[in-house]
Amino acid sequence: MDKLDLFLILIIGTLGIISCFTLYTLHDYLPVYVQNSYLKQIIWFVIGGFAIIAAMFFDMDFYRKLSWPLYILGVLSLIGLFFLPWGWENKGALRWYMLPIGGVTIQPSEFMKIFLVLALAHITASHNERWTHKNVKYDLVLLGKIVGLSIIPFVLIVIQPDLGSALVIASIALFTLIVSGIRWRTLFTLFGGGLLFVGTIVLLYFSNPDRFISFLRNTMFKHVADRIQAWHQPELYQDSSAMQGIKSTQAIGSGQMSGKGIMNYEVYIPERHTDMIFTAIGEQFGFIGSSIVIILYFLLLYRMISIAIQTKNPFGSYICVGFVGMFTYQIFQNIGMSVQLLPLTGIPLPFMSYGGTSLLIYMVAIGIVLNAQAREKTYMFDTD
Incomplete structure (x- = not known):
């Protein structure tokens, strides 16, 4: 060094x-x-x-070789929460492993953040090493790799439920997309679609807040509904959320x-x-x-x-x-x-x-x- x-x-x-x-x-x-x-x-x-x-x-080559095994380990650890006996649920969320020694808890989604960063860096670098000409196919293939690799841990963390950590996963993928080499015309189209989706959600909420919150309460995102209401109209929920x-x-x-x-x-x-x-x-x-x-x-x-x-x-x-x-x-x-x-x-x-x-x-x-x-x-x- x-x-x-x-x-x-x-x-x-x-x-x-x-x-x-x-x-x-x-x-x-x-x-x-x-x-x-x-x-x-x-x-x-x-x-x-x-x-x-x-x-x-360890040098960068060592991390690159370990990127795939660590990513697979991270995904398996997230899946294992729902099947292994050490999965520990607290306040309605199944996010931790309770180790049998000393009652120590481990949250696999925290490790998944590092594993995903390494995996995304590896597939992005490998893609740019193999593709010398940038065109629509280059953009779509790389986009598919980044989104496909990120969506698996994203979904597994969302259903715990842990929307906050899932959004961290999304942020990692977003920043990687920006510097991945995908042409800006493709990124602008992608971000435009994302903004349109988010804008539609916001419009649906403000056009009929009660109906929107009622819909959320009938899904796994009941806690999200509580937090949205508490944020938008805190004066109505001072004694609760x-x-x-x-x-x-x-x-x-x-x-x-x-x-x-x-x-x-x-x-x-x-x-x-x-x-x-x-x-x-x-x-x-x-x-x-x-x-x-x-x-x-x-x-x-x-x-x-x-x-x-x-x-x-x-x-x-x-x-x-x-x-x-x-x-x-x-x-x-x-x-x-x-x-x-x-x-x-x-x-x-x-x-x-x-x-x-x-x-x-x-x-x-x-x-x-x-x-x-x-x-x-x-x-x-x-x-x-």
Whole structure:
């Protein structure tokens, strides 16, 4: 390895410090079963540091060879939730495996995110190596490969049900499509069709909200109907599904410009150490503190995009873009739902929310991105 991106490491380290400190300030406001969460988070960051090192130990060819086996393993693990005895259902969602030792839970959809990024990067790079002439057939074949590979985990995660994680899968596929080499005329047609579909759904909802929600309640997306109603008309559901969103905006708004001060919490929010950790930052440190966190995320994504552009290995470049798609959606969705810009979903804030499996996955992703950048060689008289 010729070099290491210290700036990216500094960003992750800063986010880690903010995460652990915020969890420490929440110590007296959390249920007993999550006490000392900041200590556990520190341990997970240490483990994640070793995961970054391990991810950087292997070269890009190794990841490319493993992309298909890992993708198949990920799909089988999602299918196994519905058949294996270790599948564990919580609050109506079958998303986890409960290991027989120590009651440890594993969420296979988190691992599937990395496996899908590797698989999409591999098929995109392989397609562009074999097809030298771009035409309609080139576009449609590559489009079919990317969509076909993504739709399988997407559907398996949707039926758990876990629409939030499924949309992360969709975001990874979307970002890969944008840089895959498919001509823009095809992409514009595809995106135009997608916008037309989404616009139709929105129009159907606003034209007859009661009928639309009634339809959703008769499907597996009953929980989605509750969250849409709570987001659109929170004043009508203050004692039920809208309570979380209302409390989160109250907490962030009460922080005003500079916040109320360290550990000065006045608004109670359930699950504040996980999906709603951004509200703790907003209430303590106000608009200034929240803006600093958002700037750090912007720098994180900017640096990852820069690495993707600089990487001459197409496979490594596609990997970086896939992870940009993963992080972009989760950051935007989590912060958006915290300020009621978007409906509530169970999406953690990367590197901030408490959680072992998700944090480990994020760190592995960063390790692979650092790997792609560190193994990039620069030669004298090299031209782009």
